[in-house]
Amino acid sequence: MDFLQQFCQQTLNGMSLGSIYALLALGYTMVYGIVQLINFAHGDILMVGAFVSYFVLSKWGITPVTLMLSFLPSMLFCLTLGVSMEKVCYKPLRNQPRINALITAIGVSFLLENGARVIPAIGPNPRVFPTLPVVNYAWLGVSISRVQLLIFMVAIVLMLLLNYIVNFTKIGKAMRAVSYDKGAAYLMGINVDRVISFTFALGSSLAAAAGILFASAYPQIEPYMGIMPGMKAFIAAVLGGIGSIPGAVLGGLILGVAETLTKGFLSSQLSDAIAFGLLILILVVKPSGLLGKPMGEKV
Amino acid sequence: MKRKLLVVGALVVVLAVIIVLLTGRGKSDTLKIGTIMSTSGPVSHFGTQCRDAMLLAIDEFNARGGVLGKQVELIAEDDEKNPEKTMNALIKLITKDKVKVVLGGLTSDCTLAITKEAQQRGILLFTPTSTNDSVTDAGDLIFRACFKDSFQGQVMAQFAIENLGAKKAAILYDMNNDYSTGLMKSFEETFTAFGGTVVASESYAGGDKDFNAQITKIKAGDPDVLFLPDYYNTISLITKQVRNQGLDVIMLGPDGWDELVGQAGEEAVGGYYCNHYSPDADDPDVVEFVRKYRERYGVTPNALAALGYDATYIVLEAIERAGTDDPQKLKAALMETDKKYVTGHITFDANRNPVKSTTILKVVKGADGKLTTEYVGMVNPE
Numbered sequence: 010m011d012f013l014q015q016f017c018q019q020t021l022n023g024m025s026l027g028s029i030y031a032l033l034a035l036g037y038t039m040v041y042g043i044v045q046l047i048n049f050a051h052g053d054i055l056m057v058g059a060f061v062s063y064f065v066l067s068k069w070g071i072t073p074v075t076l077m078l079s080f081l082p083s084m085l086f087c088l089t090l091g092v093s094m095e096k097v098c099y100k101p102l103r104n105q106p107r108i109n110a111l112i113t114a115i116g117v118s119f120l121l122e123n124g125a126r127v128i129p130a131i132g133p134n135p136r137v138f139p140t141l142p143v144v145n146y147a148w149l150g151v152s153i154s155r156v157q158l159l160i161f162m163v164a165i166v167l168m169l170l171l172n173y174i175v176n177f178t179k180i181g182k183a184m185r186a187v188s189y190d191k192g193a194a195y196l197m198g199i200n201v202d203r204v205i206s207f208t209f210a211l212g213s214s215l216a217a218a219a220g221i222l223f224a225s226a227y228p229q230i231e232p233y234m235g236i237m238p239g240m241k242a243f244i245a246a247v248l249g250g251i252g253s254i255p256g257a258v259l260g261g262l263i264l265g266v267a268e269t270l271t272k273g274f275l276s277s278q279l280s281d282a283i284a285f286g287l288l289i290l291i292l293v294v295k296p297s298g299l300l301g302k303p304m305g306e307k308v
Numbered sequence: 309m310k311r312k313l314l315v316v317g318a319l320v321v322v323l324a325v326i327i328v329l330l331t332g333r334g335k336s337d338t339l340k341i342g343t344i345m346s347t348s349g350p351v352s353h354f355g356t357q358c359r360d361a362m363l364l365a366i367d368e369f370n371a372r373g374g375v376l377g378k379q380v381e382l383i384a385e386d387d388e389k390n391p392e393k394t395m396n397a398l399i400k401l402i403t404k405d406k407v408k409v410v411l412g413g414l415t416s417d418c419t420l421a422i423t424k425e426a427q428q429r430g431i432l433l434f435t436p437t438s439t440n441d442s443v444t445d446a447g448d449l450i451f452r453a454c455f456k457d458s459f460q461g462q463v464m465a466q467f468a469i470e471n472l473g474a475k476k477a478a479i480l481y482d483m484n485n486d487y488s489t490g491l492m493k494s495f496e497e498t499f500t501a502f503g504g505t506v507v508a509s510e511s512y513a514g515g516d517k518d519f520n521a522q523i524t525k526i527k528a529g530d531p532d533v534l535f536l537p538d539y540y541n542t543i544s545l546i547t548k549q550v551r552n553q554g555l556d557v558i559m560l561g562p563d564g565w566d567e568l569v570g571q572a573g574e575e576a577v578g579g580y581y582c583n584h585y586s587p588d589a590d591d592p593d594v595v596e597f598v599r600k601y602r603e604r605y606g607v608t609p610n611a612l613a614a615l616g617y618d619a620t621y622i623v624l625e626a627i628e629r630a631g632t633d634d635p636q637k638l639k640a641a642l643m644e645t646d647k648k649y650v651t652g653h654i655t656f657d658a659n660r661n662p663v664k665s666t667t668i669l670k671v672v673k674g675a676d677g678k679l680t681t682e683y684v685g686m687v688n689p690e
Contacts, residue, residue: 022521022524023521142573143575145551145553268518272512272522273524273525
């Protein structure tokens with residue numbers, strides 16, 4: 010295998026990892042755009058999403074159809090979880106200093122992780138996520154597996170759907186308005202509470218989808234599985250400019266590719282160091298992130 | 309006022325009773341053995357079975373009237389395969405439960421975290437399962453019941469060359485894990501010494517889930533065999549990604565692969581690993597142990613369970629010979645061990661490592677479609 014082939018293969022590997030980061034980063038960035046809150050519990054929604062799908066698949070058995078169908082209950086469950094999280098934990102703190110909500114978010118994250126550990130149905134031990142038999146397609150020496158294909162397809166469909174909702178629907182317009190100026194939006198008769206709940210619902214269902222994709226690619230699920238992807242997705246969101254939707258997608262892809270190329274061509278010891286170093290570098294050069302505008306339109 | 313006094317008085321009495329009960333329990337006449345096993349977390353299948361086997365062994369001693377006329381009590385701690393928690397558990401066992409003998413820890417990194425402390429505090433530490441070479445280096449009170457990683461690495465490298473006809477090998481290992489790095493070194497040394505070439509030696513950090521980048525690199529070297537020194541939970545992720553990348557290679561592993569058959573899918577089929585015993589062997593000790601374990605717990609015991617059972621027997625028999633659980637006297641009694649156990653005939657060398665053989669197993673698909681292991685052969689130490 011020559012260098013070019015290997016480079017293409019590694020980039021492909023990185024893009025599939027990056028797509029998962031991107032889906033997760035979208036949730037961080039949208040919530041931040043609307044309420045200026047870093048929702049640290051977002052990564053744990055990924056874990057919950059993966060577990061819901063796990064239970065559904067254990068009941069139905071694994072086929073391509075059930076795998077696709079399992080997105081529905083999982084996304085619905087996480088949507089409900091995300092909205093109730095917002096209503097119970099973050100809404101009462103909305104007019105308090107921002108640090109209070111941030112600390113609460115960390116608390117919610119611990120609650121979800123350790124709560125999952127004590128629930129007997131989940132428990133502390135890793136479980137094997139059901140996967141489809143391995144199928145591999147090779148083209149000019151570059152191979153792509155069925156799981157990677159699934160990740161790309163689901164990620165692209167969901168991103169297009171999100172783009173449609175945010176830019177071409179009434180509620181999307183309301184989201185943009187709230188993110189631009191919450192006070193003015195309120196005066197214009199927009200139901201701000203509803204818009205915020207809707208944003209949490211969108212972000213959480215995307216996280217659930219990311220969870221199923223993550224579990225399909227790395228079929229081992231446990232209560233702490235959301236921490237690292239959550240952290241990386243947060244970096245991706247900041248990298249792309251927190252509050253910017255295209256930024257989150259770009260940030261996720263860049264992070265995934267950078268991580269994989271470092272492992273592939275430099276050293277696997279450095280992969281996290283490079284990923285986090287990249288963040289520092291970009292924040293030094295462009296403090297608002299790649300696509301973030303300091304005072305511009307958010308969401 | 310009087311009523312208040314009465315209530316306070318009653319409370320004092322209740323408290324006193326509780327204190328007496330609590331302290332009284334500590335003075336009960338049992339022989340206490342401590343154990344630190346990872347019964348939750350990534351290697352929980354190892355930890356729970358190893359602990360359960362110890363309980364089985366101890367109950368057998370107790371049914372016969374105990375050891376030195378006392379009933380044996382196992383105080384089991386869980387460290388979640390976290391070396392810091394292993395240390396906390398050791399301190400708790402020594403200071404609160406006042407044990408003098410500890411069976412543990414399970415994985416090499418956890419055991420290595422406590423060997424110095426145990427030696428300094430004069431505790432006899434007997435690990436059933438930690439294979440890293442340096443585990444027993446901390447002092448003369450550290451023993452183990454299993455073979456060493458340098459032996460496992462050698463056996464697998466030699467097996468790859470002599471039995472599989474491999475010329476090119478690749479290694480993918482966890483750079484943060486003593487067990488994994490130790491095995492990587494011994495495999496690489498032997499494989500090169502026997503005329504093979506290691507075309508790729510790639511690493512990852514413990515807890516990583518994405519190995520695609522390393523596997524792509526390995527694929528470029530076109531190896532005949534891929535050596536994967538890690539525990540079953542990580543291996544099940546790696547084997548999946550190896551096949552997803554379309555890399556057609558024979559995978560080899562150490563004893564950490566035990567339990568892989570319950571965790572991995574079809575992609576692990578065709579892999580070989582060396583183990584402490586095979587539950588299918590027709591050795592009478594093995595048959596008897598497997599029967600008793602299945603009867604009590606309903607599952608086939610893995611190798612870690614067999615080691616836990618053996619370790620408990622070795623230690624309790626040595627206590628009987630020494631007539632005490634005092635670590636200094638027990639040490640000498642342990643060195644005299646020379647007996648056949650479930651995992652083979654055990655004698656200790658000068659460094660308190662047992663001299664014993666290893667079994668090579670192959671991962672195959674059983675008649676019921678589930679993965680199972682097939683006995684390939686036995687290798688004796690030189």
